[in-house]
Amino acid sequence: xxxxxxxxxxxxxxxxxxxxxxxxxxxxxxxxxxxxxxxxxxxxxxxxxxxxxxxxxxxxxxxxxxxxxxxxxxxxxxxxxxxxxxxxxxxxxxxxxxxxxxxxxxxxxxxxxxxxxxxxxxxxxxxxxxxxxxxxxxxxxxxxxxxxxxxxxxxxxxxxxxxxxxxxxxxxxxxxxxxxxxxxxxxxxxxxxxxxxxxxxxxxxxxxxxxxxxxxxxxxxxxxxxxxxxxxxxxxxxxxxxxxxxxxxxxxxxxxxxxxxxxxxxxxxxxxxxxxxxxxxxxxxxxxxxxxxxxxxxxxxxxxxxxxxxxxxxxxxxxxxxxxxxxxxxxxxxxxxxxxxxxxxxxxxxxxxxxxxxxxxxxxxxxxxxxxxxxxxxxxxxxxxxxxxxxxxxxxxxxxxxxxxxxxxxxxxxxxxxxxxxxxxxxxxxxxxxxxxxxxxxxxxxxxxxxxxxxxxxxxxxxxxxxxxxxxxxxxxxxxxxxxxxxxxxxxxxxxxxxxxxxxxxxxxxxxxxxxxxxxxxxxxxxxxxxxxxxxxxxxxxxxxxxxxxxxxxxxxxxxxxx
Amino acid sequence: xxxxxxxxxxxxxxxxxxxxxxxxxxxxxxxxxxxxxxxxxxxxxxxxxxxxxxxxxxxxxxxxxxxxxxxxxxxxxxxxxxxxxxxxxxxxxxxxxxxxxxxxxxxxxxxxxxxxxxxxxxxxxxxxxxxxxxxxxxxxxxxxxxxxxxxxxxxxxxxxxxxxxxxxxxxxxxxxxxxxxxxxxxxxxxxxxxxxxxxxxxxxxxxxxxxxxxxxxxxxxxxxxxxxxxxxxxxxxxxxxxxxxxxxxxxxxxxxxxxxxxxxxxxxxxxxxxxxxxxxxxxxxxxxxxxxxxxxxxxxxxxxxxxxxxxxxxxxxxxxxx
Numbered sequence: 001x002x003x004x005x006x007x008x009x010x011x012x013x014x015x016x017x018x019x020x021x022x023x024x025x026x027x028x029x030x031x032x033x034x035x036x037x038x039x040x041x042x043x044x045x046x047x048x049x050x051x052x053x054x055x056x057x058x059x060x061x062x063x064x065x066x067x068x069x070x071x072x073x074x075x076x077x078x079x080x081x082x083x084x085x086x087x088x089x090x091x092x093x094x095x096x097x098x099x100x101x102x103x104x105x106x107x108x109x110x111x112x113x114x115x116x117x118x119x120x121x122x123x124x125x126x127x128x129x130x131x132x133x134x135x136x137x138x139x140x141x142x143x144x145x146x147x148x149x150x151x152x153x154x155x156x157x158x159x160x161x162x163x164x165x166x167x168x169x170x171x172x173x174x175x176x177x178x179x180x181x182x183x184x185x186x187x188x189x190x191x192x193x194x195x196x197x198x199x200x201x202x203x204x205x206x207x208x209x210x211x212x213x214x215x216x217x218x219x220x221x222x223x224x225x226x227x228x229x230x231x232x233x234x235x236x237x238x239x240x241x242x243x244x245x246x247x248x249x250x251x252x253x254x255x256x257x258x259x260x261x262x263x264x265x266x267x268x269x270x271x272x273x274x275x276x277x278x279x280x281x282x283x284x285x286x287x288x289x290x291x292x293x294x295x296x297x298x299x300x301x302x303x304x305x306x307x308x309x310x311x312x313x314x315x316x317x318x319x320x321x322x323x324x325x326x327x328x329x330x331x332x333x334x335x336x337x338x339x340x341x342x343x344x345x346x347x348x349x350x351x352x353x354x355x356x357x358x359x360x361x362x363x364x365x366x367x368x369x370x371x372x373x374x375x376x377x378x379x380x381x382x383x384x385x386x387x388x389x390x391x392x393x394x395x396x397x398x399x400x401x402x403x404x405x406x407x408x409x410x411x412x413x414x415x416x417x418x419x420x421x422x423x424x425x426x427x428x429x430x431x432x433x434x435x436x437x438x439x440x441x442x443x444x445x446x447x448x449x450x451x452x453x454x455x456x457x458x459x460x461x462x463x464x465x466x467x468x469x470x471x472x473x474x475x476x477x478x479x480x481x482x483x484x485x486x487x488x489x490x491x492x493x494x495x496x497x498x499x500x501x502x503x504x505x506x507x508x509x510x511x512x513x514x515x516x517x518x519x520x521x522x523x524x525x526x527x528x529x530x531x532x533x534x535x536x537x538x539x540x541x542x543x544x545x546x547x548x549x550x551x552x553x554x555x556x557x558x559x560x561x562x563x
Numbered sequence: 564x565x566x567x568x569x570x571x572x573x574x575x576x577x578x579x580x581x582x583x584x585x586x587x588x589x590x591x592x593x594x595x596x597x598x599x600x601x602x603x604x605x606x607x608x609x610x611x612x613x614x615x616x617x618x619x620x621x622x623x624x625x626x627x628x629x630x631x632x633x634x635x636x637x638x639x640x641x642x643x644x645x646x647x648x649x650x651x652x653x654x655x656x657x658x659x660x661x662x663x664x665x666x667x668x669x670x671x672x673x674x675x676x677x678x679x680x681x682x683x684x685x686x687x688x689x690x691x692x693x694x695x696x697x698x699x700x701x702x703x704x705x706x707x708x709x710x711x712x713x714x715x716x717x718x719x720x721x722x723x724x725x726x727x728x729x730x731x732x733x734x735x736x737x738x739x740x741x742x743x744x745x746x747x748x749x750x751x752x753x754x755x756x757x758x759x760x761x762x763x764x765x766x767x768x769x770x771x772x773x774x775x776x777x778x779x780x781x782x783x784x785x786x787x788x789x790x791x792x793x794x795x796x797x798x799x800x801x802x803x804x805x806x807x808x809x810x811x812x813x814x815x816x817x818x819x820x821x822x823x824x825x826x827x828x829x830x831x832x833x834x835x836x837x838x839x840x841x842x843x844x845x846x847x848x849x850x851x852x853x854x855x856x857x858x859x860x861x862x863x864x865x866x867x868x869x870x871x872x873x874x875x876x877x878x879x880x881x882x883x884x885x
Contacts, residue, residue: 129742142799167742167803174743181672181846288799289790290740389742390803 002080002180004048005191010216016042016186018548019208019222021193021237023047024082025534026520026541027228028171028179029127033545035182042220043185044210046192047078049172054213054428055079058192061232061434062423069262069438070487072232074343080179080189081172082230083488084534086342089168089393091130092531093121093539095311097301098411099527104308105443107259107414110526111498111507117539120546124539128166129174129390131291137162140293146281148295148316149273149465154458156303161313165284165292165393166534194429196225196241196249196517204515205249211429224548226509228520228541231260231490232434235420235523238494238504238511240431250494250504250511257420259492260436261412261528264444266483267317268452268473273402273465282316282404283396292393298530299451307454310447311530312410314455318397319405322355324362329370330377330397332363370400406452406467409486411528413443420493438485449476489533494523508547509540520544572599575765576622576656578613578647579632583721584662584714584757588630591758598765601626613643616650623654628765631661637691644695648702658771659709660764661699664692665750665776665849667713670841676850677713677774686838696774703772710764710771712757715778715849716842718868719754720875730872730881731830733793737812738835739802741843744809745786750849753779753863753871763858770857778849779862785843788865795869796882813837 008014018034020027023045031043047055061072077085094117101109122133137145137160148159167174179187190213197207197219208220227234235257239248248256273280284292297314304311319326321335335355338346367374377397384392412418423435456467473479497503500512505524511517520541522533529536575592579585580602592600603611603622612618613633623629629651633643644661651659668675669685681693699709716725732738756779764770780788793801817834824832854860863871872878 129740177743177844178746178846183673286800288794288801290799290801290803387805388803389805390740 001185002049002176002187002189005044005188005210005212005218006214008188008212008216008218010218012218013207014042014188014218014220016040016220016222018042018224018226019044019220020226020228020520021208022082022228022230022233022521023080023172023187023189024228024230024521025084025127025171026537027226028081028175029538029541030226030228030520030545030548031185031187032175032178032182033542034549035185037549039184039549041185042222043179043187044191044193044220045080045187045189047080048189049080049176051077051079051085058427060427061436062425064435064437068440068481068484069436070485072434072436075488076230076232079172080176080187081170084169084171087166087168087488087534089128089130089166089391090163090532091125091128091166091535092163093118093135094529094531094536095301097304098311098529102305104305105310105413105527107416108527111496111503117536117543120539120542121535123542124535125164127538127542128535129169130164130166130535131287131289134287135162135164136160137293137295140164140287141285142288145285145293145295148281148297149459150275150279152459152462152464154297154455154462156300156454156458158298158300159295161296161298162293163296164287165294167390168393192429193229193237194240194431196237198241198244198249198514200244202244202513205517215428222516224516224518224551226518226520226544226548230521231493231523232420232436234519234521235493236422236431236434239422249514249517252513253501255495255504257493258416258418259414259495259526260418260420260438261414261491262438262485262487262489263409263528263530264412264440264448264480265407265409265486266479267320267405267407268448268476268479269406269456269467269469270319271316271404271406271459271465271467273404274463275402277398277402280316280402280404282318284393290390292390294393297455299454303454307450309451310411310413310443312408312447312451313530314451315407315409317405317407318395318399319403322359324359324366326399326403327366327370328397328400329367329374330395332366332370333374333377334395335363336360336367402465406455408448408452409530409532410444410447410451411530413441414492414495414527415439415441440480440485445477445480448480452476489522489528491522491525491528491533494519495526496524497526509544518544518548570599572597573627574599574601574625576601576603576626576629577632578603578611578629578643579634582632582634583723584717584754585630585632587721587754587758588632588761591762595762598762614639614646616646619646619650620654623650623656627657629656629659630761630765631659637687640691641694641698644698648698648707651702651707652705655707657708658765659699659702659707660761661695661709661711662761663696663711663713663774664689665713665715665778667692667696668847670845672846674848674850675776677776677853708771710767711774712760712764712854713774713776714752714757715750715776716752717754717757718751718872720872721877722754725751726872727877727881728833729789729792730796730878731833732835733789733796733798734882735830735833736798736802737804737833738789739793739798739804740790741786741804741809742806743844744804744806744840745784745789745843747785747843747845748848749780749783749785749788750778750847751780751783751788751865751868752777753868755871756861756863760854760858760860763860767858773853773857775854775858775860776849776851777854777860778851779868780865781848781862783865791865792869795873809835809840813840
């Protein structure tokens with residue numbers, strides 16, 4: 001059942017076998033998987049079924065360097081479904097190399113192997129509605145997917161890896177009926193966790209303090225607690241809960257909130273492809289199961305090792321929208337419509353700098369001169385995106401010339417100085433707001449620069465095309481700083497480690513030293529991979545559900561008592 | 564009548580023998596060393612009007628058991644059950660195996676065993692099946708020997724309702740990935756498994772007066788099944804059907820298609836009725852554990868069911884049709 005916590009009487013105690021905090025993809029998948037075990041499950045979501053201003057205000061926080069990182073109340077969604085209510089749906093599994101301790105990347109390596117996550121990817125694909133677990137371009141579509149660049153067979157890059165796209169599935173609306181009808185499951189909306197109450201000896205969580213939308217406080221007592229609050233709220237709640245554990249729960253070794261990673265991502269360079277237009281395919285192919293699939297260009301693991309690179313991926317992209325030199329009507333139409341595009345998407349599509357009147361005019365001219373393609377693009381967008389349930393994933397515009405840019409999405413090396421901490425301002429419940437201090441390091445910049453150069457070299461060697469940088473992009477660090485942290489991916493702030501010295505949680509996601517507290521979501525990822533995190537968040541949630549269903553002892557079903 | 568009939572085999576009267584299930588039961592008994600089918604329908608060689616007392620009484624005279632597969636209009640099914648039980652009171656067969664349906668559970672959700680009561684809304688078909696079960700139940704209380712089987716959606720070669728219809732809708736792109744509309748439990752009873760359970764029920768010990776769910780699939784959603792079936796049929800890429808489109812199908816188009824279906828049997832006249840759409844959403848899992856132990860119910864895995872359908876000539880003809 002789904003209920004509002006606003007109806008819960010102040011001072012009440014709500015009991016459950018397992019209490020999951022956070023109704024995003026991890027929390028929803030955990031709740032639905034665990035509800036089948038016969039145990040009583042309580043899922044707390046701070047927001048409601050639709051976004052509200054009151055919930056959004058709880059996301060507000062400080063950012064140390066505003067030009068590098070989005071404000072914490074953007075991208076994050078306090079609503080049932082969490083980030084999936086606005087995500088783009090890109091699903092990519094992590095690579096085996098992501099789990100290895102790589103000598104050239106400090107603090108790399110997971111305490112679990114790739115196979116432990118890999119065996120849950122099929123289920124994660126199903127939850128994300130991203131079709132079958134098949135990420136090889138030669139097998140994903142009937143007769144294989146079209147070649148990205150005909151004749152290109154690079155030594156250092158793999159072009160057969162793909163990304164598959166979810167609908168994109170908003171877990172809140174897609175699984176609402178199941179959350180309502182699942183036996184033994186109670187979802188409380190408008191229920192904000194404010195503090196974890198540890199036992200006097202710190203070895204377990206006795207209760208969780210919760211406030212509802214009317215600011216009435218109540219408690220939850222559960223056999224197990226799972227925090228599935230995302231990579232920012234999870235460290236915030238742990239750090240806030242410092243009454244027994246000085247410095248916060250799980251923070252004996254000062255790891256909570258540290259190693260904060262996003263992805264280093266942006267659009268760079270221009271690639272002029274030799275030959276006719278049909279030598280390039282930068283769009284989507286449809287798998288037999290109906291999912292949109294797209295090839296990527298990824299540095300091979302051996303190349304990463306030889307050159308000391310972090311994991312990375314490139315995608316062939318239309319030219320930078322903001323620059324009217326592309327002369328392409330649909331791209332200029334998008335530029336002109338930027339005020340109708342949400343912050344999260346506009347940030348990547350258009351320019352940070354305010355455009356001049358001349359720029360506006362040139363885009364207007366492009367859209368007018370190229371009006372037949374603009375009209376075709378808009379018609380396709382309405383049909384395949386706005387009206388479709390499985391949405392065409394992104395803007396694919398065939399440039400008028402064989403001129404493309406490259407999207408890059410690279411792993412960010414774990415860095416203890418990049419961190420989420422507590423700021424000085426207080427939220428509505430009197431808790432300190434977030435403070436984001438995102439940092440990148442030399443390794444992050446070098447990965448982009450070196451893999452870009454290497455790709456350019458292979459494209460030139462094989463006479464595929466010329467990859468060049470614009471004058472303002474020659475210093476790659478400028479590009480990294482221009483595009484900043486990839487806003488929606490919050491990783492590593494309660495990292496998994498083999499021991500309490502290297503991690504906040506153990507291989508099963510249990511907080512070291514606390515017997516009944518687990519963490520789900522990308523907060524536990526020790527490294528960030530090249531892949532977008534949602535698919536792996538879901539796979540890890542399925543894994544955690546399997547672990548918890550074996551572990552939790554049965555206690556009486558959900559009951560409520562008034563003290 | 565062929566000379567080779569072995570009169571030492573026990574004669575089993577099959578009412579509704581020209582129907583999908585009845586004809587398959589007849590064929591199975593034809594191959595049996597123990598039983599001999601007496602296939603009766605209005606159209607078969609042995610003509611029996613299941614709603615006519617005299618006709619049924621005559622048919623009961625020389626048979627050992629009866630399998631009641633009478634399908635058709637709801638009131639005719641109820642009438643046939645009443646006539647059969649009344650006739651059986653004066654000329655009792657050793658056992659009646661009566662075919663009911665999972666429709667008797669109505670909108671029930673969760674894991675459903677035989678003791679689960681009906682949950683509203685129950686379809687008119689479901690009500691008729693409940694009424695039939697009531698009649699058979701009274702016959703048992705009066706001392707008769709009867710077993711009631713409740714198959715789920717009977718799937719297999721020749722099933723117009725759960726096979727041909729689905730093939731047509733999938734190939735037309737009108738069914739596929741239904742999103743939240745396809746999260747319901749897909750309870751398919753493979754025809755061979757149903758026939759096996761019927762034959763087993765003729766002589767199984769300690770089943771008199773009992774009722775059994777008959778279902779082959781477990782823990783399968785309609786989305787999973789429809790997508791696997793689409794893929795096997797080559798009806799790809801599988802379309803995601805928005806909820807909005809399903810609503811237009813059920814609320815606006817279905818009545819027109821049903822009228823047209825009286826004249827033409829084709830993909831475009833297959834209706835997605837509100838009850839069909841509701842079934843795709845219904846989170847019901849038919850528990851056939853009792854039949855597995857008492858009737859040795861075999862449960863064919865979904866991929867084998869699909870493979871059997873693809874091998875069948877009727878499917879090949881359907882696929883050859885544009």
